[in-house]
Amino acid sequence: MTAAALLAPAPALAARATPLPRLDLVLIGARGQVGSALRQRLARQHARIAALTGLDLRLLAAFDRRGFAFDLAGLEPERLGDALQPRRDEDLQALFSHLARPNATPTLVIDCTASEEIAERYPDWLASGLGIVTANKRANARDLAFYRTLRERASASAVPYRFETTVGAAIPLLGPLRDLSLRGERVVSIQGVLSGSLSFLLERLHAGVSFSDALSEAQALGYTEPDPGEDLRAEDLTRKLLVLAREAGFDLEPQQVDVTPFSESAAAHPSSWRDRLAIEDATWAARIATAKAQRQRWVIVAEVDRDGARVALRTVPDTSPFATLPAGQNLVRIETELQGERPLWLGGPGAGPEITAAGVLSDVIDAAAELAARRYGESRRRIALA
Ligand SMILES: NC(=O)c1ccc[n+]([C@@H]2O[C@H](COP(=O)([O-])OP(=O)(O)OC[C@H]3O[C@@H](n4cnc5c(N)ncnc54)[C@H](OP(=O)(O)O)[C@@H]3O)[C@@H](O)[C@H]2O)c1
Structure with a gap:
């Protein structure tokens, strides 16, 4: 199945006159335990997520320390191995410059690493208008000034910052x-x-x-x-x-x-x-x-x-x-x-990659609805539980 077919709206939604607004995802830690389980869930639940959020969620880019994949049409989440290329120094700069351009598609960065280096970048990402969903607790556990900066940047940029799985995995705490x-x-x-x-x-x-x-x-x-x-x-x-x-x-x-x-x-x-x-x-x-x-x-x-x-x-x-x-x-x-x-x-x-990925997906759906409401208007905050 092609990326376009996989990520296409569910039939009931496709029948609508206007296409669903797009929301992009960038997955970090794409081949780790949680990242892999999350990709499988994104692939399996695409139609449900479209119905819940009224959004066309696409995996725009995915990377880890070794590999990098980026496709404007959207990657196939469960077949990432075919798309990942050895990561080059300039790849991340090119990706984040693309995401920071004016009128960029609303985008969520999903951090499934345990990396301090990635956590350090959250303030800049939030300031540039990217929402963040993370399973990585390092950012919130740094010094208090950093913790407060994250909240201030998310609030100033009106973007979601979600981290429910960082404590108790999928237990709502x-x-x-x-x-x-x-x-x-x-x-x-x-x-x-x-x-x-x-x-x-x-x-x-x-x-x-x-x-x-x-x-x-x-x-x-x-x-x-x-x-x-x-x-x-x-x-x-x-x-x-x-x-x-x-x-x-x-x-x-x-x-x-x-x-x-x-x-x-x-x-x-x-x-x-x-x-x-x-x-x-x-x-x-x-x-x-x-x-x-x-x-x-x-x-x-x-x-x-x-x-x-x-x-x-x-x-x-x-x-x-x-x-x-x-x-x-x-x-x-x-x-x-x-x-x-x-x-x-x-x-x-x-603990456990599957339940953690399920919790991350829940944060992604919630954050996507919030980001879309801010960018596309309140009518998009629908999490349509029909
Ligand atoms: N597993 C659980 O049950 C569980 C439960 C709750 C929360 N979490 C949290 O979820 C996160 C991921 O856990 P995991 O078990 O999936 O770990 P994992 O299997 O070791 O995967 C870590 C992933 O992060 C990537 N990575 C590490 N440093 C990176 C960097 N600087 N840039 C890009 N990618 C980087 C790794 O890529 P390479 O392979 O290329 O190094 C790998 O893909 C952790 O923060 C953990 O605390 C896990």
């Missing part, structure tokens, strides 16, 4: 937090088991699997970051806590989070922690045996309250809701001024 703040309800504290990879590791450790085998399993299932040392130093979890806490109204700098790493070797020897897996195996076997004897369970909790923010590796009674979570699940407890005695609990799968 950031949306409900924003709703609480719209109601004027102050969040008093948040506690969460938020790392899909670390809660999976703990579940396997409590099941008697060695630390090194549990880590291999987590990697094989795609639960860890591209560099699993980041999970083990709790860097990724710290970033999630920063994103969540800031969205809840806590103004935190990264260095204000007190962090206990999951693996002391990974924290103390970042470049050679794999050589010390046998030590971690023994440490964890002893920890688990002691906890079991005391009817306790190890958890790694990210929390923020009036006293500060911390990522804490500790034991809790084995009946605690945080202790009884199935592998790979996330759970968050949110206490507000109104919901003190009966806090809000939100939970679900906290």
Whole structure:
């Protein structure tokens, strides 16, 4: 099937006299786990998305560190391999100059990398009128000044900036937090088991699997970051806590989070922690045996309250809701001024490329509708749930 055929409006929509307005997508991290799952979803759900948004969404460009593809007519999302060419230094400059020209088609950049270099570019992209949807939490976890700049630029350019999947993958967490703040309800504290990879590791450790085998399993299932040392130093979890806490109204700098790493070797020897897996195996076997004897369970909790923010590796009674979570699940407890005695609990799968891609697609549809409403007029804000 050609790109034009694949991306053509659904028959019912095609029957209309006027073609659907176009909205372009640029996908970064196109062959990664989340990027690949997202491409499949874009291909499968094109007609549904057209019906929901009233828009002709086209994949204008896609790239990763190695390859680059750009087609004004639109790329075939599920057959990108055929279109990707080795990436040249000048490719990105040419693409972003094209996107920045006056009266350019409204465009969303979708970041499915874990790249700091890509996150650094968000302020410029937002300022040039591009909307951003991201699964990459790095931008929101940088210093507070950068975090505020992102919001200011998005607001000044009237473009969407969406990042729901950066915490809790597809669990709606950031949306409900924003709703609480719209109601004027102050969040008093948040506690969460938020790392899909670390809660999976703990579940396997409590099941008697060695630390090194549990880590291999987590990697094989795609639960860890591209560099699993980041999970083990709790860097990724710290970033999630920063994103969540800031969205809840806590103004935190990264260095204000007190962090206990999951693996002391990974924290103390970042470049050679794999050589010390046998030590971690023994440490964890002893920890688990002691906890079991005391009817306790190890958890790694990210929390923020009036006293500060911390990522804490500790034991809790084995009946605690945080202790009884199935592998790979996330759970968050949110206490507000109104919901003190009966806090809000939100939970679900906290990792996995498919559910993350589904969450990214939801952000893309929402952001596309918002961007189109701003560029083509309010009548386009229809998410036509007919
Ligand atoms: N996997 C999950 O379950 C999950 C859940 C929630 C959130 N996320 C987030 O989603 C993002 C992607 O995760 P993933 O599991 O899909 O990672 P992944 O499989 O390692 O894919 C990363 C992709 O990013 C590309 N990339 C890296 N640096 C780049 C750069 N500077 N410029 C262009 N492309 C670059 C890589 O390209 P090359 O191959 O060419 O290096 C690769 O295509 C991460 O931020 C992660 O935290 C993932």
